[in-house]
Amino acid sequence: MAPAALRLPDPRVAQFPLPFASNGPQIFVHEGARQALERRFTAAFSRPIQLAITDNRRRMVTYAEAGGTLRLRLHMMFLGAPDEVLDALVSYVREDAREASQRLGEFIQANRHRIRASRTVQGPLRTRGRVHDLVEILAGVNDRYFGSSVTDVLITWGRRSRPRQGRRSAIKLGSYSAAERLIRIHPALDQDWVPRYFVSYVVFHELLHHLFPGELRRGRVILHSAEFLRREAEFRHYTRALEWERKHLARLLGAK
Numbered sequence: 001m002a003p004a005a006l007r008l009p010d011p012r013v014a015q016f017p018l019p020f021a022s023n024g025p026q027i028f029v030h031e032g033a034r035q036a037l038e039r040r041f042t043a044a045f046s047r048p049i050q051l052a053i054t055d056n057r058r059r060m061v062t063y064a065e066a067g068g069t070l071r072l073r074l075h076m077m078f079l080g081a082p083d084e085v086l087d088a089l090v091s092y093v094r095e096d097a098r099e100a101s102q103r104l105g106e107f108i109q110a111n112r113h114r115i116r117a118s119r120t121v122q123g124p125l126r127t128r129g130r131v132h133d134l135v136e137i138l139a140g141v142n143d144r145y146f147g148s149s150v151t152d153v154l155i156t157w158g159r160r161s162r163p164r165q166g167r168r169s170a171i172k173l174g175s176y177s178a179a180e181r182l183i184r185i186h187p188a189l190d191q192d193w194v195p196r197y198f199v200s201y202v203v204f205h206e207l208l209h210h211l212f213p214g215e216l217r218r219g220r221v222i223l224h225s226a227e228f229l230r231r232e233a234e235f236r237h238y239t240r241a242l243e244w245e246r247k248h249l250a251r252l253l254g255a256k
Contacts, residue, residue, distance in 0.1 A: 004033035005076035
C-alpha cells in the first residue's frame with residue numbers, strides 16, 4: 001500500500017486525538033509524490049498538466065482538456081503504483097488503449113480495499129470490553145503486520161446473544177463488512193480466560209479479508225484464497241491460536 005497518500009483514521013478508532021478531523025473523509029497526500037507523477041504526465045504529453053489526487057468511491061481516473069491544459073484526477077491508490085501501471089495510465093489517457101484499460105482494471109481490482117467505505121456505520125462503536133480493548137488490539141496488529149498502513153478499518157464488539165438451550169451449535173468469532181469497512185468481534189471473546197493473542201489472531205484474520213476480498217471462480221466466491229492462507233500463516237501465534245480454539249471451542253459455544 002502506497003505511503004504517499006493515506007486516509008485519516010476515523011476518530012472513533014484513532015490512537016491519538018484528532019482535533020483537526022472533520023466529519024467527512026480526509027486524505028493526506030505527499031506533495032512530492034504528487035508532483036513527481038504530474039511531471040511524468042507533463043513529459044509524456046508535452047503540455048501543461050494539472051493533477052489532483054482524489055478519494056472517490058466510483059471514478060478512479062477522470063481527465064478533461066481545458067484551455068490547453070490536461071486536468072487529470074486520479075484516485076490516491078495510484079500514488080506509488082508500479083511503473084508498469086503508471087505507463088498503462090499514460091497510455092489510457094493518451095489513447096484509451098484496450099490493453100492499458102485492462103491493466104488498470106486489474107490494478108484497481110487488486111486495490112479495491114483502498115476505496116473508502118460505501119456505507120456509513122450507524123450508531124456508536126463498542127471497542128472497550130470488560131477485558132479486551134479492541135482499538136489497542138487492532139492498532140497492535142496493524143503496526144506489527146501491516147506497518148500501520150490500514151487506516152480506514154473500524155472495529156466493534158458484536159451484539160451479545162444468549163445461546164439457545166444452553167449451548168450454540170456454531171459460533172462466528174469475527175466478521176468483516178466491506179461496505180462499512182467494519183470488523184465485528186463476538187463478545188464471547190471478551191472473557192478473562194480468552195488470551196489476548198487469540199483475539200489478536202481473529203482481528204488479524206478479519207483484516208486479511210479487508211486486504212484480500214473474495215475471488216469469484218466458476219460462479220463461486222472463494223473467501224480464503226491461497227494468498228490469503230499464506231498470509232494468515234504469518235501470524236506470530238498462528239499454530240498456537242488454532243490449537244487454543246480447538247481446545248476451547250466447546251466453552252466458547254456455551255459462553256453468554
